[in-house]
Each structure stands twice: as structure tokens, then as C-alpha cells.
Amino acid sequence: MQSVKVVFHIDEVDKWPLLLANVRNLVKAVDLASSHIMVLTNAKAVLAFDGNALLNHIDGIEALAGKKVVFAVCQNSLNGSGMAVDSLPEYVKVVPVGVLTLIEKQADGFAYIKP
Amino acid sequence: MQSVKVVFHIDEVDKWPLLLANVRNLVKAVDLASSHIMVLTNAKAVLAFDGNALLNHIDGIEALAGKKVVFAVCQNSLNGSGMAVDSLPEYVKVVPVGVLTLIEKQADGFAYIKP
Amino acid sequence: MQSVKVVFHIDEVDKWPLLLANVRNLVKAVDLASSHIMVLTNAKAVLAFDGNALLNHIDGIEALAGKKVVFAVCQNSLNGSGMAVDSLPEYVKVVPVGVLTLIEKQADGFAYIKP
Numbered sequence: 083m084q085s086v087k088v089v090f091h092i093d094e095v096d097k098w099p100l101l102l103a104n105v106r107n108l109v110k111a112v113d114l115a116s117s118h119i120m121v122l123t124n125a126k127a128v129l130a131f132d133g134n135a136l137l138n139h140i141d142g143i144e145a146l147a148g149k150k151v152v153f154a155v156c157q158n159s160l161n162g163s164g165m166a167v168d169s170l171p172e173y174v175k176v177v178p179v180g181v182l183t184l185i186e187k188q189a190d191g192f193a194y195i196k197p
Numbered sequence: 198m199q200s201v202k203v204v205f206h207i208d209e210v211d212k213w214p215l216l217l218a219n220v221r222n223l224v225k226a227v228d229l230a231s232s233h234i235m236v237l238t239n240a241k242a243v244l245a246f247d248g249n250a251l252l253n254h255i256d257g258i259e260a261l262a263g264k265k266v267v268f269a270v271c272q273n274s275l276n277g278s279g280m281a282v283d284s285l286p287e288y289v290k291v292v293p294v295g296v297l298t299l300i301e302k303q304a305d306g307f308a309y310i311k312p
Numbered sequence: 313m314q315s316v317k318v319v320f321h322i323d324e325v326d327k328w329p330l331l332l333a334n335v336r337n338l339v340k341a342v343d344l345a346s347s348h349i350m351v352l353t354n355a356k357a358v359l360a361f362d363g364n365a366l367l368n369h370i371d372g373i374e375a376l377a378g379k380k381v382v383f384a385v386c387q388n389s390l391n392g393s394g395m396a397v398d399s400l401p402e403y404v405k406v407v408p409v410g411v412l413t414l415i416e417k418q419a420d421g422f423a424y425i426k427p
Contacts, residue, residue, distance in 0.1 A: 086300045093330065093427060100208065100240055104296045107273050111294045125330055125427070158337050179341045181334045181425055185316045188423035193303035195296055196311045196426045197208060197240070201415045215323065215355055219411045222388050226409045308418035310411055311426045312323060312355070 085116040089187040091196045093125035101197045102142040105151060114150050120187060121146075124156035124180030128163055131155060131170050140171070147173040156180030200231035204302040206311045208240035216312045217257040220266060229265050235302060236261075239271035239295030243278055246270060246285050255286070262288040271295030315346040319417040321426045323355035331427045332372040335381060344380050350417060351376075354386035354410030358393055361385060361400050370401070377403040386410025 086108070092101050105121065112119075123130070130139050147153055154175045160167060167176050177183045188194055201223070207216050220236065227234075238245070245254050262268055269290045275282060282291050292298045303309055316338070322331050335351065342349075353360070360369050377383055384405045390397065397406050407413045418424055 086297070087304075088296075088300045091425070103240070103277075107271075107294050108296050108300075111297050125333070156337075179337050181318075181338050182316070182341050184425050185318045185338075185423040189317075189421075191304075193300040194309055194424055195206070195299050201412070202419075203411075203415045218355070222386075222409050223411050223415075226412050306419075308415040309424055310321070310414050 083111070083113040086112050087118045087190070087192040089120045089122050089184060089192045089194055091122050091184055091194065092127040093123075095126050095129050097127065097197055098130050098139040102139060102146070104195070104197050105146055106142075109146065109149050109151065117150070118152075118192065119150070120152040120154055120192070122154045122156070122177075122180055122183055122187075124159045126163065128155055128159045128165060131174060132163070132165055133169065144171070144173075147171075154180070154183060156183075198226070198228040201227050201308070202233045202306055203308040203310060204235045204237050204299060206237050206299060206309065207242040208238075210241050210244050212242065212312055213245050213254040217254060217261070219310070219312050220261055221257075224261065224264050224266065232265070233267075233307065234265070235267040235269055235307070237269045237271070237292075237295055237298055237302075239274040241278065243270055243274045243280060246289060247278070247280055248284065259286070259288070262286075269295070269298060313341070313343040316342050317348045317420075317422040319350045319352050319414060319422045319424055321352050321414055321424065322357040323353075325356050325359050327357065327427055328360050328369040332369060332376070334425070334427050335376055336372075339376065339379050339381065347380070348382075348422065349380070350382040350384055350422070352384045352386070352407075352410055352413055352417075354389040356393065358385055358389045358395060361404060362393070362395055363399065374401070374403075377401075384410070384413060386413075
């Protein structure tokens with residue numbers, strides 16, 4: 083199986099089911115040990131990580147985090163939604179500026195996909 | 198005229214008019230013989246290829262397929278919409294995992310555009 | 313601070329607040345003198361530049377244009393919305409085919425972000 087480098091970008095809460103389906107299909111088709119798969123979350127999409135939110139995709143997210151998918155969240159967006167870093171699941175990686183991470187990853191050879 | 202390598206990504210049915218307008222503008226501006234233009238369709242956007250669907254952009258799609266634009270469709274998404282491969286127009290290329298094709302094309306130097 | 317090359321793509325009018333917030337966060341985090349930040353506008357998103365439009369993000373746009381962010385607009389899309397080039401603010405750069413600019417920039421090492 084092949085190795086991939088990709089960053090998925092999500093900024094709308096209602097795109098989570100589509101994004102998770104995309105990533106689930108991908109992890110079945112690649113060599114996870116040698117691949118780098120990141121989901122970069124900014125804007126209102128960070129609300130998926132709010133434990134109090136009705137909309138709850140945490141189960142799907144956790145299953146993928148367990149398969150080496152990195153879930154990164156924009157600090158600016160957390161601030162904008164009034165969410166505290168220490169309320170996030172442990173496996174979530176907080177980055178200061180989400181769009182800067184999207185740029186850095188692409189400069190490092192990652193493909194970009196916006197479901 | 199210049200040569201380009203690009204993959205357009207569509208995953209929502211209602212984005213077909215915008216996507217087709219984008220591609221139509223592009224094919225007028227580049228050297229088609231030496232260019233590689235792909236439209237990668239996944240998720241619910243595959244319904245545009247369902248002959249029975251009310252929403253029918255097949256004419257616009259066929260005109261571009263005749264100009265060397267490659268229309269690729271995700272097998273997982275066909276399954277999810279209950280569509281059979283042999284119901285698709287002949288010029289459609291079926292790929293097993295759409296997002297993997299998006300990654301491979303970008304790794305091969307294709308630009309990515311999501312209308 | 314680091315230097316970046318990125319093209320943001322917008323084709324829907326209602327994405328302007330999100331796009332401008334993204335770019336505002338970015339310009340605070342990078343070295344503007346050595347960076348190349350472009351916002352490529354096509355389809356209905358060009359209406360933000362219509363002086364008569366109710367929806368008016370011109371203030372936010374102008375503030376960023378003053379920080380070396382390049383605002384490029386697709387000529388085809390202006391035509392489609394019945395807008396004249398000479399009605400645009402002076403700092404706007406008109407390009408003949410927006411999607412071709414998106415391809416050229418990526419071929420030139422720019423990251424692509426679609427908010």
C-alpha cells in the first residue's frame with residue numbers, strides 16, 4: 083500500500099460527516115505507518131470539539147485519531163468560539179494560526195483537500 | 198497557448214453549474230492537446246451522472262469530455278448512492294477512492310481547485 | 313517571522329467574512345515584505361466589489377490591500393455580473409481567467425486555500 087501526505091481542511095460544522103467519510107475511505111487505502119494525514123479545523127468547525135455541542139462527531143474523530151490521523155485546531159478559532167484549550171480531547175493538536183499551518187503543510191509537499 | 202495540469206474537485210450536486218462554467222472558461226484559454234484537466238467527483242456530486250436524476254448536467258459534461266477533460270468518479274461514492282458502474286457514460290473513469298486520486302494528482306504536480 | 317506564498321480562492325459572496333478573517337489572522341503572523349498573499353475572486357463573489365451592493369466588505373478588503381495583499385478578480389466573472397472594470401477600486405488586479413491564475417500560482421509554489 084502506498085504512502086500519502088495530505089491535509090484536509092474543514093471550516094464549517096455541517097461538513098464533518100462528509101470529511102470523516104472521506105478520511106475513513108482514505109485510511110483503508112494507504113499505509114498508515116508511513117503516511118501523514120492531518121485534519122486542520124478552523125472557524126466554526128471547531129465546535130465539533132465542544133463537549134457540550136449537540137452535534138457530536140467525537141466518536142468518528144476518535145476512531146481516526148487512533149489510526150494516526152492528526153487533528154489540528156486553530157487557536158484563533160477556539161478563541162472566537164469561546165472554547166478553552168484544556169477542554170479539548172488530549173489527542174487534539176492546537177496550532178496558533180490554522181491557515182498558516184495549511185500553507186506550511188503544502189510547502190512541505192502535502193496535498194490539500196477541502197471536502 | 199499554455200499547458201496546464203489541474204484537478205477540479207466536486208462533492209456537492211448544486212456546484213455542477215459553477216464547476217462546468219469554470220472548466221469551460223479554462224479550456225478556451227489553454228492548449229488542450231498538451232494539458233491535463235481532470236474533474237474528480239465524489240460524495241453526492243456523483244448523482245449528476247445518474248441518468249434518472251432530474252438535475253441533468255450531462256450535456257455540459259459531455260461537451261467537455263469531448264475536449265479531453267477527464268471525468269473521474271469515486272467508486273465508494275457510487276456505492277453510497279446505489280449507482281452501478283455500467284450505468285455511467287463510457288467516457289467516465291471510475292477510481293476506487295476519490296480522495297486518493299486527489300492526493301496522487303497533486304503529488305504529480307496538478308493544481309487543485311474546489312469551486 | 314516567516315515568509316509565505318498563498319492564494320486564497322473565493323467564489324461565493326457569503327464567504328467574504330470568513331475569508332477576510334482568515335487573511336487578517338495570516339497577515340499578523342508572517343513577514344509581509346517578503347510574502348506573497350493573493351485573494352482570487354471569481355463567480356458571484358465579485359459582487360463584493362460592486363459599489364452599489366448592500367453587502368459591503370470593501371473596508372475590510374481595503375485594509376488588507378494596504379498590507380500588500382493582492383486582490384485579483386476574474387474578468388469573465390465581472391462580465392457575467394455586468395460589472396465594468398473601471399468601476400473597481402484601483403488596487404484590484406483584473407485577470408482574464410480566474411481559474412487559470414489559480415493554476416499558475418500553484419505551479420509557482422503558492423499554497424491554495426478555499427475558505
